[in-house]
Amino acid sequence: MSTSVTKSVHMERIELSGPKVHTILSQLGEWLPNAKFEVDGKVEKCADAELDHYCRPLFIELDILTKISSQQVRMKYNVIRILSQEPVEFYNSIGETDLIPILVIGGDPIISNATVDPLQNTSQHLIPGTRIHITKDVKISPALYCLVLVTF
DSSP states (O other): OOOTTSOOOTTEEEEOOSTTHHHHHHHHHHHGGGSOEEEETTEEEEOOTTHHHHHHHHHHHTTHHHHHHHTTOOEEEEEEEEOOSSOEEEOOOSSEEEEEEEEEOSSOOEEEOTTTOGGGOOEEEOOTTEEEEESSOEEEOSOEEEEEEEEO
C-alpha cells in the first residue's frame, strides 16, 4: 500500500500497489473531463458533488481510510486540473501532501522543487499509477488531472 500516512521524504515517488489501482484510476480519468471544475488561480479544482463517489474506491484499494483512522489524523483531498502553459507553483501549506497523477491531458507533466532551491533542482515525471510525496513548495508543469491528498 502506498499512502502518505507513513513518513516519506520530499519528492519521493512510489508505485501505487493493489490489483484494482489502474482500473480505478482509469475510471476516475474517464469521469473527470466531464466533472465540474472551478478556476482557482492557474489551476482548476474539482467542485463536483460526485468526487467522493469516484475517489472512495481508490482510498479503499490503497487502505488510506484505515491508516488515517488508526493514526488519528485528518485528511483533505481534491482533484486539480492543470492546463496552464506555464509551470504552476504549488504550495504545501499544511500537513503531509501526496500528489497522485490520474490522467495526463497533454505534454509530459513534471514536478520540480525549483521554487525551493533553484541550484538543487530535482524533477520527476508525473505518471499515473504513482504518488509523489511533497513536504515543500514545488512547480508542476502541465497538463494533467492530479489527486491532491493532504493529511494533518
